[in-house]
Amino acid sequence: MSDFVGQSFGGYEVISLLGKGGMATVYRARQTSIGRDVALKVIKPDLTETGEFTTRFQREAQTVATLSHPHILKVFDYGQHAGMVYLVMELLTGGSLMDLIRKGGALPTEQVLYLLDQIASALDYAHRRGIVHRDLKPQNVLLDENGNAFLTDFGIAKILNETSGLTQTGMTMGTPAYMSPEQWRGQSLDARSDVYALGVVTFEALSGRLPFSGDTPFSLMHSHVYDQPASLVSIRPETPAAVSAVIDKARAKTPEGRYNTAGDFAAALRSAF
Numbered sequence: 001m002s003d004f005v006g007q008s009f010g011g012y013e014v015i016s017l018l019g020k021g022g023m024a025t026v027y028r029a030r031q032t033s034i035g036r037d038v039a040l041k042v043i044k045p046d047l048t049e050t051g052e053f054t055t056r057f058q059r060e061a062q063t064v065a066t067l068s069h070p071h072i073l074k075v076f077d078y079g080q081h082a083g084m085v086y087l088v089m090e091l092l093t094g095g096s097l098m099d100l101i102r103k104g105g106a107l108p109t110e111q112v113l114y115l116l117d118q119i120a121s122a123l124d125y126a127h128r129r130g131i132v133h134r135d136l137k138p139q140n141v142l143l144d145e146n147g148n149a150f151l152t153d154f155g156i157a158k159i160l161n162e163t164s165g166l167t168q169t170g171m172t173m174g175t176p177a178y179m180s181p182e183q184w185r186g187q188s189l190d191a192r193s194d195v196y197a198l199g200v201v202t203f204e205a206l207s208g209r210l211p212f213s214g215d216t217p218f219s220l221m222h223s224h225v226y227d228q229p230a231s232l233v234s235i236r237p238e239t240p241a242a243v244s245a246v247i248d249k250a251r252a253k254t255p256e257g258r259y260n261t262a263g264d265f266a267a268a269l270r271s272a273f
Contacts, residue, residue: 199250
């Protein structure tokens with residue numbers, strides 16, 4: 001993908017590169033009409049080769065733009081420019097939850113509970129509106145300068161699923177380290193699949209590591225579907241057994257074994273501490 005720094009992109013002046021991922025490149029840009037700085041996410045061209053992707057992207061962008069919650073990143077605009085599909089979002093400057101974990105390893109308990117309350121509230125809001133995130137991970141939890149959490153990338157995994165050949169083979173796109181067993185199996189997903197991913201994210205934030213390690217997506221798939229994950233108490237022996245049990249329930253192999261809502265999980269974890 002070309003570097004657009006210094007160029008005009010639609011009605012936006014691209015200022016600097018913020019980051020690159022497997023799906024998109026994100027820039028800091030200025031909306032020239034009102035002088036507002038924003039995050040401009042440009043989707044990789046090889047993902048947007050079909051008209052089907054563009055149609056579904058526009059539909060999902062419209063849906064996500066209707067979400068109004070204090071801890072969901074605002075979507076301002078979307079469109080196409082020079083054959084590239086883009087999304088315009090609120091600009092945050094505090095990095096991501098992944099940045100915090102990489103920098104400091106296990107995070108303080110109170111900080112994790114604070115962030116978990118915010119993430120769970122955002123998820124419950126989306127779930128009540130029939131929207132499942134499908135790709136919850138620390139990289140998709142962005143932070144403002146005060147350390148508050150904002151969920152981003154709602155609906156992106158769904159678009160990729162519906163426009164790729166992977167769904168024909170029974171695999172569902174997400175990020176392997178955080179995908180629920182039913183997502184790996186290509187089954188229908190509901191709020192409890194996000195609860196599973198939130199359990200993995202919470203475990204990682206409290207321990208500084210993932211519950212499973214694998215060299216390939218398929219080895220991770222086997223672990224998530226069949227293997228018992230590491231317990232928090234095995235890594236942090238001072239952890240109350242009740243806390244470890246709450247996280248284990250969030251990561252149950254079946255949706256029926258988990259908390260029904262993200263808020264239920266967050267409340268149970270706070271009570272256990």
